Amino acid sequence: MVVQLEHVSLRRNGNWILQDIQWDIKKGENWVLFGLNGSGKTAILNLVNAYNFPTEGKITILGMKFGKTYLSEKLRKQIGFVSSSLQEKFYPSDNAFEVVLSGAFASIGLYETPTDEIRSKAISLLENLGCIEYANRNYETLSQGEKQRVLIARALMSDPLLLILDEPTNGLDFIAREQLLESIEKMAKSPGAPTLIYVTHHVEEILPVFNKTLLLKDGQVFAKGNTNTMISSEQLSTFFGLPVQVFWENNRPMLSKLQTIEQ
Numbered sequence: 359m360v361v362q363l364e365h366v367s368l369r370r371n372g373n374w375i376l377q378d379i380q381w382d383i384k385k386g387e388n389w390v391l392f393g394l395n396g397s398g399k400t401a402i403l404n405l406v407n408a409y410n411f412p413t414e415g416k417i418t419i420l421g422m423k424f425g426k427t428y429l430s431e432k433l434r435k436q437i438g439f440v441s442s443s444l445q446e447k448f449y450p451s452d453n454a455f456e457v458v459l460s461g462a463f464a465s466i467g468l469y470e471t472p473t474d475e476i477r478s479k480a481i482s483l484l485e486n487l488g489c490i491e492y493a494n495r496n497y498e499t500l501s502q503g504e505k506q507r508v509l510i511a512r513a514l515m516s517d518p519l520l521l522i523l524d525e526p527t528n529g530l531d532f533i534a535r536e537q538l539l540e541s542i543e544k545m546a547k548s549p550g551a552p553t554l555i556y557v558t559h560h561v562e563e564i565l566p567v568f569n570k571t572l573l574l575k576d577g578q579v580f581a582k583g584n585t586n587t588m589i590s591s592e593q594l595s596t597f598f599g600l601p602v603q604v605f606w607e608n609n610r611p612m613l614s615k616l617q618t619i620e621q
């Protein structure tokens with residue numbers, strides 16, 4: 359089991375943000391965590407990353423039970439995390455290559471001298487993710503889409519067993535989004551790829567490699583299972599409380615509403 363959440367609940371300022379979450383992620387599965395704004399997606403990720411501890415319930419990640427202790431450095435490196443909120447944390451003067459290299463040391467900024475092996479690994483990840491041509495550019499000069507790809511390459515430097523992609527297409531235009539999704543699909547299909555969790559509130563971004571989906575609503579699991587059953591007109595109409603239609607084209611879903619939404 360890669361991730362196991364057993365009856366997990368989280369309370370903040372007197373409110374239950376998550377309630378009784380049951381979620382098992384097995385090797386060979388890639389999950390979409392789908393929910394509207396405020397449904398608790400970030401709260402779940404913060405638990406899986408061990409940034410927060412649950413108020414109730416048990417969490418086991420990569421065979422390690424989380425208690426009220428810090429994660430070992432080793433386990434921390436086995437969980438990759440890519441989020442647009444990370445983009446602000448790098449030193450503007452670091453180039454893309456240095457940002458990727460820093461992933462080998464789980465550091466922001468480069469303080470250790472990378473070995474030749476680490477350097478060649480960074481180069482091949484930059485190539486695989488289609489960012490080699492801007493490897494020497496300052497990170498701050500890259501577009502949002504370019505930054506996201508560099509961050510994925512960085513996360514892969516430590517050979518994570520679990521990689522969390524938190525709304526990675528935020529702020530991307532259609533072309534940049536599709537390019538990023540293609541890179542993610544290629545990476546997910548490559549040998550030794552990590553188990554993926556893809557967090558989104560856009561149905562259109564769900565790639566065929568994401569065979570499982572958890573629908574999160576108001577801090578609770580609304581439903582979970584195979585993506586094609588979860589992302590269906592029937593299931594999503596109940597989920598949104600609004601009649602919607604899901605169309606599948608080239609193994610990708612598209613969503614359209616069937617009536618006006620009352621404000």
Ligand SMILES: Nc1ncnc2c1ncn2[C@@H]1O[C@H](COP(=O)(O)OP(=O)(O)OP(=O)(O)O)[C@@H](O)[C@H]1O
Binds near residue numbers: 394399
């Ligand atoms: N420290 C806190 N105290 C009180 N409420 C909180 C706290 N942190 C989060 N919340 C609330 O918990 C709910 C879930 O928040 P969370 O950020 O996990 O949602 P989300 O699904 O990631 O949303 P989005 O898609 O908008 O990022 C929200 O209603 C939020 O206001």
